[in-house]
Amino acid sequence: DTEVTQTPKHLVMGMTNKKSLKCEQHMGHRAMYWYKQKAKKPPELMFVYSYEKLSINESVPSRFSPECPNSSLLNLHLHALQPEDSALYLCASSQLMGGELFFGEGSRLTVL
Amino acid sequence: DAKTTQPNSMESNEEEPVHLPCNHSTISGTDYIHWYRQLPSQGPEYVIHGLTSNVNNRMASLAIAEDRKSSTLILHRATLRDAAVYYCILMRMIHTNTGNQFYFGTGTSLTVIP
Numbered sequence: 001d002t003e004v005t006q007t008p009k010h011l012v013m014g015m016t017n018k019k020s021l022k023c024e025q026h027m028g029h030r031a032m033y034w035y036k037q038k039a040k041k042p043p044e045l046m047f048v049y050s051y052e053k054l055s056i057n058e059s060v061p062s063r064f065s066p067e068c069p070n071s072s073l074l075n076l077h078l079h080a081l082q083p084e085d086s087a088l089y090l091c092a093s094s095q096l097m098g099g100e101l102f103f104g105e106g107s108r109l110t111v112l
Numbered sequence: 113d114a115k116t117t118q119p120n121s122m123e124s125n126e127e128e129p130v131h132l133p134c135n136h137s138t139i140s141g142t143d144y145i146h147w148y149r150q151l152p153s154q155g156p157e158y159v160i161h162g163l164t165s166n167v168n169n170r171m172a173s174l175a176i177a178e179d180r181k182s183s184t185l186i187l188h189r190a191t192l193r194d195a196a197v198y199y200c201i202l203m204r205m206i207h208t209n210t211g212n213q214f215y216f217g218t219g220t221s222l223t224v225i226p
Contacts, residue, residue: 031212042199045216048212097205098203098205098212101146101148106154
């Protein structure tokens with residue numbers, strides 16, 4: 001199984017809502033990532049988890065709260081988002097010592 | 113951030129080779145060079161990666177300059193399915209236990225002409 005599965009594929013939320021994006025992989029990868037991608041721009045790294053611990057936070061606002069409950073799951077909790085947070089959110093995983101990134105298809109978020 | 117520079121767009125005729133260039137003058141000795149491509153409405157897909165030597169796989173070849181400040185992704189025979197945005201990325205391992213930093217460049221949008 002070489003898939004990274006992201007749910008939901010589409011999410012529309014208001015600025016006062018609380019929602020979560022979910023990501024799952026069963027490749028035994030111990031590094032997992034969240035990226036944000038705006039239209040016609042490259043993905044921007046948000047967070048890196050290794051061994052279920054947050055190892056890199058690229059100065060992301062606290063309205064984005066990542067969580068890694070176990071080695072297969074990665075969540076991104078969303079609260080009090082702004083319309084400019086509307087984007088494609090991509091989850092990825094990799095082995096810790098290099099190797100390729102495996103991406104999910106992304107969750108397209110619209111904040112109204 | 114490890115920076116890469118790529119042309120915004122390129123065109124190729126179908127069934128002809130394509131050479132996609134990337135400059136990474138700030139590369140450090142332990143940075144790996146990765147290439148990914150992204151089709152519309154999909155997540156990026158791994159293409160190839162290397163450290164110092166040229167690399168070949170079923171999808172493409174990667175030619176790395178001797179000083180490692182630039183690289184070229186080679187698609188040997190472009191097909192319509194190769195039309196995508198191609199990203200050149202430097203992958204930096206910060207520590208064995210902290211995962212890797214993959215920073216995307218601006219990417220090259222490849223158009224394949226039938």
